[in-house]
Amino acid sequence: MYPNLLAxxxxxxxxxVGLRFSGEDWTFDQMYQEATLFAQKLSSKGIQPGMRIAILASSNQELMFALHGCMQLGCELVMLNERLTEEELSYQLADSQADYLLVDSHEKRNLASANIISFKDVYAAIPTQLEIEKEWPRQRTITIMYTSGTTGRAKGVRQSLENHVMSATGSALNIGVQPNDCWLCNMPLFHISGFSILMRSVLYGMTVSLHSKFDAEKAVEEILTGTVTRMSIVAVSLERMITILEKKNLLFPNTFQSMIVGGGPVPLNYLERAIERNIPVLQSYGMTETSSQTTTLAAEDAIRKLGSAGKPLFFADVKIDGEEKIGEICIKGPHVTTGYVGNASSINPQVNGWLHTGDIGYLDEEGYLFVLDRRSDMIISGGENIYPAEIEQVLTKHSAVKEAGVTGRSDDTWGKVPVAFVVLKKDASIEELKEFVKDKLASYKQPVDYYIVEQLPRSASNKLLRRELLNTIKKSPNVD
Known part of the structure; x- marks a missing residue:
């Protein structure tokens, strides 16, 4: 058993101070009171401990209190991504078998769910007496977050209390914890990168400065005041902040301790510029199945081990599966999920205690991890994970499409963007294909360019070679 974290x-x-948002502060005691009241009002609406509550809301203080309130009531949280389409959200709601959908506004979405409750509905309810548990079972499911698999369909990942606690503890042992720590959180709370900051806050006694979305100017401005000590970010966003500092010829103050960067290696140019601006960059590697970080590269090793994601955190182990030096990255530790929900519930994520990630990499002679291919073909666009197979499945549902291949192309703004290659069996325009996927995929997953080709590159075993797709543009005169 673990203690009730917020209590x-x-x-x-x-x-x-536990939370800071839009110029207002809440102490941990005030947060607990708000969360308890929210739990009592949820109870009066018929929501009981153990129920599965899907949440669709923007990051603000109301969402923070709602999340803590659901946890105080003993509910499982299904974290829904606001950027998904109605079709994608409907699938996740059905797959997770959520008992209720909690939204910040009824006007935001038109989802066919019989049990929708808004924050306003909860606030209007009369609270009931509720006994708040002082202890929580270690294996209790806290969150369910959907992550797309290489086969295309999103899988609901269970994250237990132990997963979250051990992830936060491993991070604390790596970066240290100070009483004046303040983590600037502009990652959405429905992502593991954002929710993990919430969990660290209650375990460390750390202030979270919550932003509804990433704003480079506001983030830089706040850090320059000396109140923020840490931040999580992706490489593309880091570069935007560096550019602002360069234009103003400013440095980060020494009060700022660490910038944890996920979502792929940080280019040498970014690292060199970050050093000049007094930004300690810690590159990391993790995933939804590991409740955030598994490895982290110390700032002092950033240049010496360029391209590395660092060494495993204290409770984590990493090995490479395969006879060669390069192979599949496997992870073991108490932060690794024990299973999925819904259609993927029969899949065991661990084989003899090891999570097989599908990512390809190697460990050097000093034990530093290098990730060569993010889940083989995954596209990381502005910090969002995009799986080509999911887009390909949508495209091949079009009556004119025989085959489809999707890959990532470098982009100055987003890092990478998806590009589609299509083999047709009858005439269809690119505009028609664009319109077809418009309501079936989130905007960030929609291909920015389409190419009509005669054939897709394949291996001797007929496996699609996505890494060769971009070469098709250069080699084939028939590419549109």
Whole structure:
């Protein structure tokens, strides 16, 4: 058993600021009171401990209190991505078998769910007496987050209390914890990158400065005040912040301790410029199945081990599966999920205790991990993970499409963007294909360019070679 995290934190440091949003502060005691009241009102609406509650809302103080409130009531949280289409959200709601959908506004979406409750509905309810548990089972499911698999369909990943606690503990042992720590969180709370900051906050007694979305100017401005000590980000966003500092000829203050960067290696140019601006960059590698980080590269090793994701955190182990030096990355540790929900519930994520990630990489002679291919073909666009197979499945549903291949192309703004290559069996225009996927995929997953080709590159075993797709543009005169 673990203690009720927020209740324990409120008892230990009741007057310490736990949340800062839009110029207003809440202490941990105030957060606990808000969360308890929200739980009591949820109970009066018929929501009971153990129920599965899907949440669709923007990141703000209301969402923070709602998440903690659901946890106080003992509910499982299904974290829904606001950027998904109605079709994608409907699938996840059905697959997770959520008992209720909690939204910040009824006007936001038109989802066919019988049990929709808004924050406003909850606030209007009369609270009921509720006994708040002082201890939580370690294997209790806290969150369910959907991550696309290489086969295309999103899988609901269970993240237990132990997964979250051990992930946060491993990170703390790596970066250290100070009483004045403040983590600037502009990652959405429905992502593991954002939710993990919420969990670290109650375990460390750390302030979260919550932003609804990433704004490079605002982030830089706040860090320059000296109040923020840490931040999580992706490489593309880091570069935007560096550019602002360069234009103003400013440095980050020494109060800023670490910039944790995920979503792929940080280019040498970014690292060199970050050093000049006094930004300690810690590159990391993790995934939804590992409740955030598994490895982290120390700032002092950033140049020496360029391209590395660092060494495993204290409770994590990493090995390479295969006879060669390069192979599939496998992860073991108490932060690794024990299973999925819905259609993927029969899949065991661990083989003899090891999570086989599908990512390809190697460990050097000093034990540093190098990730060569993110889940083979995954596209990381502005910090979002995009799987080509999911887009290909949608495209091949079009009556004119015989085959489809999708890959990522470098982009100055987003890092990479998806590009589609299509073999037709009857005439169809590119505009028609664009319109076909418009309502079936989130905007960031939609291909920015389409190429009509005679054939797709394949291996001797007829496997699609996505890495060769871009070469098709150069080699074939028949590419549109």
């Amino acid at each position: 324990k934190r409120a008892a230990l440091t009741p007057n310490r």
